[in-house]
Amino acid sequence: MSKDEWVEESDKGQCSGFGLTRRDTLKSGAAIVAVSLSTQGPNSAEAAADRAAPLPVTPQYPLLVRTTVNGEMVEVEIDTRTSVLDLLRERLGLTGAKKGCDHGQCGACTVHVDGRRVASCLTLAAKVEGGEVVTIEGLSDGDNLHPMQQAFIDHDALQCGYCTPGQIMAAVACVVEGNATSRERIREYMSGNICRCGAYAGIVAAIEDAASKMGRG
Amino acid sequence: MNTASFPDRARVDARDKVLGATVYPGDVPVARILHAMTVPSRIAKGTLTALDTSAAMRVPGVVRVLTPDDFPSPAPVSEDGPPPPPPTLEWRIAYRGQPIALVVAETLEAAIEGAEAVRPSYAPEPFAALIDSEDSERDPGEDVVFGNAEVALSSAATTVEATYVSPTQHHNPIELLVTTAVWEDGRLTIYECTQSSAGTRGATARALRLDPAIVDVKSAYIGGGFGQKGGIGQRQTALVAQAAMLLGRPVKIVMPRGQIFHLATYRPHSRHHVRLGADANGKMTAAVYDAEQEQSRHGFFPCAEYHESTCRLYGIENYRGTAADIRIDRQPPGWMRAPHPQAACFAFESAVDELAHKLGRDPVTLRLANDSRIDHRTGNPYSSRFVNECLEEGARRFGWSRRTPEPGSMTASDGTQIGWGVACGAYPSMMVPAIATLRIGADGSTRYAVSGHEMGQGIRTAIAAVLLEGLEIDPDRLEIVIGDTTAAPQHITAGSWGTAGAIPATAKAVARMREAMRELLAGREIAGNLHRQLSTVRRPFLQIEVSEVGPGQGPEALQALRRGAYAVAGPEYPNFTTMSYIAHFVEVHIEPRTRRVRVPRVVSIADCGRVISPRTAASQVRGGVVWALSAALREATEIDPRYGGYLNNDLADYVVAVNADIREIDVGFIDRPDPLANSTGLKGLGEVAMVGASPAIANAIFHATGKRLRELPIRIEHLL
Amino acid sequence: MxxxxxxxxxxxxxxxxxxxxxxxxxxxxxxxxxxxxxxxxxxxxxxxxxxxxxIGGLATIDTSGDRLRFGALAPMSAVAADPVVAGDYPVLAEALWKAASQQLRNMATVGGNLLQRTRCMYFRNGVDGVYPCNKREPGSGCAAIGGLDRGQAVLGASGSCNAVSPGDWPVALTAMDASVEIVGPAGQRRVPIAELYRLPGDTPHIEFSLAPGELITVIEVPRETLEAGTARGSTYHKIRDRESYAFALASAAVVLEIEDDQVIRARIALGGVATRPWRATEAEAVLAGQRLTPERAIEAGRAAFRTAQPGRHNRFKLELGARTVADALLIAAERSRS
Missing domain, CATH: 3.30.43.10 (Uridine Diphospho-n-acetylenolpyruvylglucosamine Reductase, domain 2)
Incomplete structure (x- = not known):
């Protein structure tokens, strides 16, 4: 699927093509404003910006970023140096994405930006201006787990769980991209997510299982 | 003893983990938090003569730079007291990467920029970075001797002799070292990914001269430990705690991986000279094994333990083992998954394979013929030992009988060389004391607090399995509190003794609770689960406390536990020895030209006594096999002796196995309870899972190619 | 930072x-x-x-004309998954999907990837003088020469630097005779890919022949020079320390044109072994007009390394590189037959 198609879906108010629905998953941190799009128009974010708590210290190069996180409009002032991962974890209270290397070498920080999986540690927060970010917190529909989440439980595709949010976000993308068509292909396209506990066999089994339930694969 | 098998049960904390809702220490929400960053030393040895922090303090957002002057002098060390805590900040530099300052700032970005702006001055000194470096210092450890190995070796019909080498390796759990310290109302609370919350409390209190009673440590979930987060304590803890106390605000550090390589422990590079002798029937009669390892100047990772497993793999009656530290100027090495047996059994099980080849014997048959009921080191019997059963079941599942013995004889038509290898592993099965509190509420809640740390091995799931097997309680409202010094006395969780510590205590708690319920109900028959029963008799809750110690341990073990001290029993118990065992069967494929080694399938059968949590246990074994494959074919930390420090200090250049490296791993268990080791019949598993799989790979490579490779990791250049 | x-x-x-x-x-x-x-x-x-x-208009993938045109901002993953690229130009698709991870390929652009800097560990480590590095601090020296050089280049090194050019995609483009369009303060120009990369010489810190402020906008891959207009008989073969998500120890991009079992033309470029994407013309010469046998393939591979200069720990790259070329040739030949 091309990027253009994602954008089109986004414009229709769909979070992504992954069968996700927008939910109020964003936890409010001290320095952010989260506005539910279902109750307020997009312009209200500007008004809400007045209520945003400032950064604890004004950096040399501050930047106002407006983006959508798990379906919620977020407007937040950042230091230009901030990564998407640090924005999520340290400013927005979304700690599902994990820091394992901070250099794009482990995959624990994987989130979706505009429908594609990326390493959030190596993505400047400035770059998600106007974009749509989906994290592990935005994957399930309330208490109903995404089929990939359920499959990870069923196949014990995790141990310590630290790489798991990144694995699952990568795995969902792997299926949607059409790269979950064989065990070999899954292994290749999941190799950007290191599981030091060594749950790889379970991860591959879980993706095969979920792919059939997601209607792709 | 109840010997029934436990049913398959999902991992109890898996739901939170797949939701990203599990709170690791770096995820704990704390208001007004400050971010800290360490400044690593750029010299490998010498003195820090000055620290210019003025530029760092000018960075907007930096609130303080801590230097050695901000810390008390090192705590005095007493002979029979606990090991010294990790040093704080010091003017003396003992290794490259040693933290020399801590920058604390309002934002992470400012802390990082501030740390880069600190300007140190040094007086460097010559240093030894490798065991072959000029200033290295040999320090012999204790010998392990029984029988007369030299005499037996000289009269052996067949002998083999070789030297094997294992590299420096780093644990690299995906979670970084994370500490959050909160100083509030005269109490210091530390959230840290530690395998030893009580040890962290004690070490921090000693380093900062605090009363341990005012320090709480919480380590509810660890994002992978593998020994890195236990052992001798983490050096950043006291730094961050001191910063929090000086500044009166919570402080968090998430240490960059490059720095972790330089400051955390690691598996030391080691060399192993092995001589084996066998009689004409293939009975192994003698082993002489000399081990040496790299060691820091004052490190205490014990070299003699290379013999713990190798002297008990087979019924060898004459054994002489020596061990030595080679002291150099690096940070201390430590316990990394299957600490000594990984390297020792790579050497020993490779040597056994060489012996089998020289004898013309099948390597499985040779091993089967060398079983023993007796631990010749102590003369005591093994409490249980099913290593031959592991070999037999593994050989059956693997299809070993179809193997042709000649090296290179299984080459495929496209030139791919195929090899089948086998090796065994053993690991001491140890036990630690535990004090547990179980409280069942009429409101449907159950709270169970015990010693233990969850790092993915599944200890919560194993505990839940025992509680839910024995008590009719609501599983959804079962809270298992571990790794928390405020909830129960905590022992370090390592050495595969986690379940052996927590599970017998849990079984005892279940029995005590049932008894307490019987007393409470006094013969009344009340329908429903325990919560319902309590509610019916108008009892808000029922709480019991139990304690358990290992065989041969008494009340002093419980006192040690309460102090946060080390209180391990085994593997030598008063009248018996207890070891866990495993047999690994490995198939390798080696490309005809570019010589990449693939491992399409592994069969691993473990004897860990009674299996408490089948699903997580199987995952543990698969993980151990992945570790062994990664250790055998991928991982080595590189040190340029001219500079010290670690060159490949990230996950791009320190190459661990990725998904595409791993194919089928078939895991089985003997699942027969050990009758003596503890009341539940279990033995340790997490470490033994890895032991022996690396030599099985090396042995398979020999079978595929005829080439005996005695140094890990085995890489492409060794097979061209 | x-x-x-x-x-x-x-x-x-x-x-x-x-x-x-x-x-x-x-x-x-x-x-x-x-x-x-x-x-x-x-x-x-x-x-x-x-x-x-x-910047608008720079992420397009146009495979309709005489030349494949890739906007510099097209993500690596998008180009790899393009049906024409994946079907007709496996050397390009493989060079892309064997690089990094899907996450990084979604982020990285095909233009930006051309300018990836070396992964030499001495370069990446030791800011502020722990390891001297002429690339990082011109004139400071090179710790890699005489050091832990297992990963370093055996082709194109100088006394100042032996850092490997880390890319895969540039190697495939080198085999395909691609060029790049550049805009800058002095207007537009076109540079053959071979001229984009400089040998380290005495100035290893200058890696690309781009002037300050110049921006790559388009990558062009000619297909009119290919007999069939496609490169189905091609491959990017990459050997590394693990199966995926690692930089090459040795790699080979091969584009073969074979007729009646005879090699009309072989284009070969090497990665993981040289200080820049390395066109192996010596290896190409061995094959021209010849029948491709396994023996000839390894002979061509060895020819590629005839001038190689190994250091202390990377001598194996000569043999591994030669065999990688040989395997790549045989894979490409197999594909050109089917």
Missing amino acids: RPFSYIRPTTAEEAVNAFADAEAGARFIAGGTTLYDLMKLNIERPTHLIDVTA
Whole structure:
């Protein structure tokens, strides 16, 4: 699927093509404003910006970023140096994405930006201006787990769980991209997510299982 | 003893983990938090003569730079007291990467920029970075001797002799070292990914001269430990705690991986000279094994333990083992998954394979013929030992009988060389004391607090399995509190003794609770689960406390536990020895030209006594096999002796196995309870899972190619 | 990391002008997978970042004409998955999907990837003088020469630097005789891919023949020079220390044109072994007009390394590289038959 198609879906108010629905998953941190799009128009974010708590210290190069996180409009002032991962974890209270290397070498920080999986540690927060970010917190529909989440439980595709949010976000993308068509292909396209506990066999089994339930694969 | 098998049960904390809702220490929400960053030393040895922090303090957002002057002098060390805590900040530099300052700032970005702006001055000194470096210092450890190995070796019909080498390796759990310290109302609370919350409390209190009673440590979930987060304590803890106390605000550090390589422990590079002798029937009669390892100047990772497993793999009656530290100027090495047996059994099980080849014997048959009921080191019997059963079941599942013995004889038509290898592993099965509190509420809640740390091995799931097997309680409202010094006395969780510590205590708690319920109900028959029963008799809750110690341990073990001290029993118990065992069967494929080694399938059968949590246990074994494959074919930390420090200090250049490296791993268990080791019949598993799989790979490579490779990791250049 | 200003212009002209207006320390940033990474290591220290990813029209993939045209901002993953690229030009698709991970390929652009900097560990480590590095601190020396050089180059090294050019995609483009379109303060120009990369010589810190403020906009791959108009008989073969998500120890991009079992033309480029994407003309010469046998394939591979100069720990790359070329040739030949 091309990027253009994602954008089109986004414009229709769909979070992504992954069968996700927008939910109020964003936890409010001290320095952010989260506005539910279902109750307020997009312009209200500007008004809400007045209520945003400032950064604890004004950096040399501050930047106002407006983006959508798990379906919620977020407007937040950042230091230009901030990564998407640090924005999520340290400013927005979304700690599902994990820091394992901070250099794009482990995959624990994987989130979706505009429908594609990326390493959030190596993505400047400035770059998600106007974009749509989906994290592990935005994957399930309330208490109903995404089929990939359920499959990870069923196949014990995790141990310590630290790489798991990144694995699952990568795995969902792997299926949607059409790269979950064989065990070999899954292994290749999941190799950007290191599981030091060594749950790889379970991860591959879980993706095969979920792919059939997601209607792709 | 109840010997029934436990049913398959999902991992109890898996739901939170797949939701990203599990709170690791770096995820704990704390208001007004400050971010800290360490400044690593750029010299490998010498003195820090000055620290210019003025530029760092000018960075907007930096609130303080801590230097050695901000810390008390090192705590005095007493002979029979606990090991010294990790040093704080010091003017003396003992290794490259040693933290020399801590920058604390309002934002992470400012802390990082501030740390880069600190300007140190040094007086460097010559240093030894490798065991072959000029200033290295040999320090012999204790010998392990029984029988007369030299005499037996000289009269052996067949002998083999070789030297094997294992590299420096780093644990690299995906979670970084994370500490959050909160100083509030005269109490210091530390959230840290530690395998030893009580040890962290004690070490921090000693380093900062605090009363341990005012320090709480919480380590509810660890994002992978593998020994890195236990052992001798983490050096950043006291730094961050001191910063929090000086500044009166919570402080968090998430240490960059490059720095972790330089400051955390690691598996030391080691060399192993092995001589084996066998009689004409293939009975192994003698082993002489000399081990040496790299060691820091004052490190205490014990070299003699290379013999713990190798002297008990087979019924060898004459054994002489020596061990030595080679002291150099690096940070201390430590316990990394299957600490000594990984390297020792790579050497020993490779040597056994060489012996089998020289004898013309099948390597499985040779091993089967060398079983023993007796631990010749102590003369005591093994409490249980099913290593031959592991070999037999593994050989059956693997299809070993179809193997042709000649090296290179299984080459495929496209030139791919195929090899089948086998090796065994053993690991001491140890036990630690535990004090547990179980409280069942009429409101449907159950709270169970015990010693233990969850790092993915599944200890919560194993505990839940025992509680839910024995008590009719609501599983959804079962809270298992571990790794928390405020909830129960905590022992370090390592050495595969986690379940052996927590599970017998849990079984005892279940029995005590049932008894307490019987007393409470006094013969009344009340329908429903325990919560319902309590509610019916108008009892808000029922709480019991139990304690358990290992065989041969008494009340002093419980006192040690309460102090946060080390209180391990085994593997030598008063009248018996207890070891866990495993047999690994490995198939390798080696490309005809570019010589990449693939491992399409592994069969691993473990004897860990009674299996408490089948699903997580199987995952543990698969993980151990992945570790062994990664250790055998991928991982080595590189040190340029001219500079010290670690060159490949990230996950791009320190190459661990990725998904595409791993194919089928078939895991089985003997699942027969050990009758003596503890009341539940279990033995340790997490470490033994890895032991022996690396030599099985090396042995398979020999079978595929005829080439005996005695140094890990085995890489492409060794097979061209 | 030093503070930096950040802007995101929407036209190439705006970007080029912004660069010209900025003081020293301006850098273009696209996916950021190299630049931001090196900034985190305090090796790159830009003071102004000009994010080029919002520039319109530079992410298109056009496979309709005589030349394949890839907008510099097209993500690596998108080009790899393009049906024409994947079907007719396996050397290009494989060079892309065997690089990094899908996450990084979604971020990295095909233009930015051309400018990826070396992965030499001595370069990446030891800011502030722990390891001397002429690339990082010109004139400071090279710790890799005579050091732990297992990963270093055996072709194209100088006495100043033996750092390997890390890319895969540039190697495939080198085999395909690609070129890049560049805009800059002095207007537009076109540079053959072979001329984009410099040998280290005495100035290893100057890696690319781009002037300050120049921006790659389009990558062009000719197909009119290919007999069939496609490169189905091609492959990018990559050997590394693990099966995936690792840089090459040795790689070979091979494009074969075979008729009646005879090699009409072989184009071969090497990765993982040289200081720049390396066209192996000596190996190509061995094959021209010959029947491709396994023996001939290894002979061609060895010819590629005839002038190689190994260090202490990387001598194996000569043999591994030769065999990688041989395997790549046989894979490409197999594909050209089917």
